[in-house]
Amino acid sequence: MDYLKPGDIETLCLGATLLGAGGGGDPYVAKLVAQQALETYGPVRVVDPGELPPDDLVLTTAVIGAPTVILEKLPAGTEYVGSVKALASYLGKEPAAIMSIEVGGLNTLLPIATAAEMGLPIVNADSMRRAFPQIEMTVFTLAGLPAGPLSIADEKGNQCVFKTTDNHVAESLARAAVIQLGLANAISCYPLTAAQIDEHGIHGSLTYCNEVGSLLEAVKRGEEGSWERFLTESGSAEFFRGKVVDLDRRTTGGFARSTVILEDLEGGDSTMRIEVQNENLIAFLDGEAVVTTPNLICLLDCETFEPITTEYLAYGNRVVVIGMPCAPEWHRPGMLELVGPVAFGYDVDFVDLPNQPR
Amino acid sequence: MSSAANHQDLRVGVDVGGTNTDAVVIDAAGEVLAAVKVVTTPEPIDGIRAALDEVLVGLDHARVSKAMLGTTHSANAIIQRRGLDRVAVLRLAAPSSLGLRPGAAWPDDIHAEVVGATSIIGGGHEYNGREIAALDTEAVRRLAAEAIRAECRSVAVAGAFSPATSEHELRARDVLVEELGADFPVSLSHEIGSLGLLERENATILNAALLSVATSVISGFQEALAERRLDVDAYLTQNDGTLMMAGEASRYPVLTLGSGPTNSMRGACALAAVNDAIVIDVGGTSADAGILVGGFPRQSSAAVEVGGVRTNFRMPDLISMGLGGGTIVRNGSGDLRIGPDSVGYAVATEAICVGGGVLTLSDVSLAAGRMTGFGDPAMVKGVEGGLVRSAIGWVDEQISIMSDRMKSTRAALPLLAVGGGAHLIPDVIPGVSEVIRPRHQSVANAYGAGIAEASGSVDRVYSYDSSSREECLDDARELAANAAVRAGADPDRVRITTVTEVPMTYVPGQGCRVMVKAAGPLA
Numbered sequence: 001m002d003y004l005k006p007g008d009i010e011t012l013c014l015g016a017t018l019l020g021a022g023g024g025g026d027p028y029v030a031k032l033v034a035q036q037a038l039e040t041y042g043p044v045r046v047v048d049p050g051e052l053p054p055d056d057l058v059l060t061t062a063v064i065g066a067p068t069v070i071l072e073k074l075p076a077g078t079e080y081v082g083s084v085k086a087l088a089s090y091l092g093k094e095p096a097a098i099m100s101i102e103v104g105g106l107n108t109l110l111p112i113a114t115a116a117e118m119g120l121p122i123v124n125a126d127s128m129r130r131a132f133p134q135i136e137m138t139v140f141t142l143a144g145l146p147a148g149p150l151s152i153a154d155e156k157g158n159q160c161v162f163k164t165t166d167n168h169v170a171e172s173l174a175r176a177a178v179i180q181l182g183l184a185n186a187i188s189c190y191p192l193t194a195a196q197i198d199e200h201g202i203h204g205s206l207t208y209c210n211e212v213g214s215l216l217e218a219v220k221r222g223e224e225g226s227w228e229r230f231l232t233e234s235g236s237a238e239f240f241r242g243k244v245v246d247l248d249r250r251t252t253g254g255f256a257r258s259t260v261i262l263e264d265l266e267g268g269d270s271t272m273r274i275e276v277q278n279e280n281l282i283a284f285l286d287g288e289a290v291v292t293t294p295n296l297i298c299l300l301d302c303e304t305f306e307p308i309t310t311e312y313l314a315y316g317n318r319v320v321v322i323g324m325p326c327a328p329e330w331h332r333p334g335m336l337e338l339v340g341p342v343a344f345g346y347d348v349d350f351v352d353l354p355n356q357p358r
Numbered sequence: 359m360s361s362a363a364n365h366q367d368l369r370v371g372v373d374v375g376g377t378n379t380d381a382v383v384i385d386a387a388g389e390v391l392a393a394v395k396v397v398t399t400p401e402p403i404d405g406i407r408a409a410l411d412e413v414l415v416g417l418d419h420a421r422v423s424k425a426m427l428g429t430t431h432s433a434n435a436i437i438q439r440r441g442l443d444r445v446a447v448l449r450l451a452a453p454s455s456l457g458l459r460p461g462a463a464w465p466d467d468i469h470a471e472v473v474g475a476t477s478i479i480g481g482g483h484e485y486n487g488r489e490i491a492a493l494d495t496e497a498v499r500r501l502a503a504e505a506i507r508a509e510c511r512s513v514a515v516a517g518a519f520s521p522a523t524s525e526h527e528l529r530a531r532d533v534l535v536e537e538l539g540a541d542f543p544v545s546l547s548h549e550i551g552s553l554g555l556l557e558r559e560n561a562t563i564l565n566a567a568l569l570s571v572a573t574s575v576i577s578g579f580q581e582a583l584a585e586r587r588l589d590v591d592a593y594l595t596q597n598d599g600t601l602m603m604a605g606e607a608s609r610y611p612v613l614t615l616g617s618g619p620t621n622s623m624r625g626a627c628a629l630a631a632v633n634d635a636i637v638i639d640v641g642g643t644s645a646d647a648g649i650l651v652g653g654f655p656r657q658s659s660a661a662v663e664v665g666g667v668r669t670n671f672r673m674p675d676l677i678s679m680g681l682g683g684g685t686i687v688r689n690g691s692g693d694l695r696i697g698p699d700s701v702g703y704a705v706a707t708e709a710i711c712v713g714g715g716v717l718t719l720s721d722v723s724l725a726a727g728r729m730t731g732f733g734d735p736a737m738v739k740g741v742e743g744g745l746v747r748s749a750i751g752w753v754d755e756q757i758s759i760m761s762d763r764m765k766s767t768r769a770a771l772p773l774l775a776v777g778g779g780a781h782l783i784p785d786v787i788p789g790v791s792e793v794i795r796p797r798h799q800s801v802a803n804a805y806g807a808g809i810a811e812a813s814g815s816v817d818r819v820y821s822y823d824s825s826s827r828e829e830c831l832d833d834a835r836e837l838a839a840n841a842a843v844r845a846g847a848d849p850d851r852v853r854i855t856t857v858t859e860v861p862m863t864y865v866p867g868q869g870c871r872v873m874v875k876a877a878g879p880l881a
Contacts, residue, residue: 028661029556033457068819068860068871069485071554072519074455113457155453156491182484184454245768312660316763 015213016108023279024105024131037113054195056096073184082153083188099123103205104131136167143200150189291323366423371808379405380804432615436665446505450481450517465666482518502537516547516559557670565612572611600813625806629796640779683779813877814841822868838876847878
């Protein structure tokens, strides 16, 4: 993956849907925007953080707002470029490259469009390698790197920059601004140097996303041995094949929470319960937690192997539940307080996957 | 048009499918007085004429007050890219949405045929009703000029958040009328689809492209009725199984293009006199399963593609699999393989039980004692018993999986077995209270068209902070009921058929998208 071209986006999109772990937003629109930008502005070079001069500035961009509004107020492109330029202007330094903070869901693909439009390379790294609901839930927070100063921009030219004292304040200020700016905006946060990303970021996120997407494409084509190969090469494990027999959805505190109950497809007595807050967070097999955040819990259609997002989940869906390892960069002090079960209000211990890479 | 009098107690339902054109005559009590099935003709109107002639034999034409048509004309025009009008597309959303041009992700062939000119101009609204930008009327005029240059025959207009705030789309239409004249057709997205700009815009473009096809079908239908001295109100059935007056339908053809499966399911349920049921339609090649809730098909939550174009239509939630009367059964070296290929309609000549050489599921069904009235049982004597048991076991398992996937709760429901291959459906299925095989099920489509009701719907975002949830829901119910009455429903018998609330994550003021549908029998 030296350069990203329009034809590369489909596979990345499938990988991004999987890494959304049930959430992360539908990447369909982002896929079309990225394809159009690559057609219009040409291919985007993919660089590892270590390839860049250490002091070079790398800026991120992502969508922030409400998923339902984003479907109606489609991206202009200028808001993402605007968020980057606003932050660059505040910092008094031009970015050398663009990076995604969240390789998982639609925020995987939008920064590619921005990089194309700005004629900059995209960094093969990120801060989550999955989807999470809040901007402080990153490996950068674990490393003590601030989310601020950060910028918010809309498509009309409104921009604001926040200098914040901690990443939780950054999250709440950003949300407040977005409500006034139309709930479909761009955010640029975690302005870092290439050296900081090289030291603290998650390496190879885009490559990983492309690999799992490509492995899953082979499964979807029905290639022999492709499922086992997908599991082995992604370090994942299959935990359950079951049918959705109960689905309880509720919205509390702005998050879409739900509980999903699955019954064994083969007629066995086992049941699986999955707790969801935007993303799938904990999977219990017969009452015992078997996969927990920040490891990924992904549901795939039993027949098509299409990753199923929470919003499309319905009674009767037949799904395979897999646990995918989170990026090894997550395994640092403070992980559990930030993104473990306790961070989402569950009194459950973190569990390693059978082949957890560290 | 006729006034409703007591002696005008009959309706005619007509359904044009890919293979057959069906027609039924139904009396006020819902009884089938006559039913016919003719072959769909290359010019479908010929089949409609033939079906009308045949079904009306011996009936007093003056008793007929209403005629309903469900047809695949529009769907075929899109699938075959035939007879489509060239469209100018006007999106009111700039500066938002500039990263994604109209017609993005359309297949090249239909894009080349249909999308003549596009422009994304200042206009549209935010989630809270504010303007994204003032409507750029000069840009509307420029698009009108471009439409003429590019030889477009209609304009599709789609504005951001127009289902909630339609003002800019209406004003844009006024400007287009000034420039192009009142006869130049303009399709507005808020009249076509719900939230989701890209999909709604796609549907609006398709609508604009179908106007010529629709006008010719509908005037053909009206002429055919007039030729037969049928002084009736003519309607078309919509995707959701409710009616649209013929005049309206020629302006909103896209809303009628997927009515076939809906009519079939609603017809089957009405014939069986149930409101909530699973329906499995087994044909020659495949089986389709759907579910009716309160007399209407449950609609799919996933995006529906029409001829490769993604839309946000409300279409029945169906699952299909390769299981039909003509499905081929192979038993090479003890390894049983069933389908997914099929001999299709050639089952009538190629199956073992009619002297052909291909082992099909119809042969298995006959050998297992399920199918009667087709083929010769003696011909399938040679089919090994173990093979029959395995194959029929596979069928039962697949039917059980399909019915289970359709259910939204654990409660047992009745299952309606319809279609030419319905004999394959067993009488006992786990989670199914009873298997019903309705009379006249072979013309369920036309019956579904004949019994269809008028409807209205609303889809908008409410804030449960500014008014209570109940007040918001009441408002939405009233809007939907009024819309149904405007569409012809009897005001005294209109009822709310579905209420869907989708809480909006990250939206302040407890934003909630509320979708309500109302329906009622024709006044």
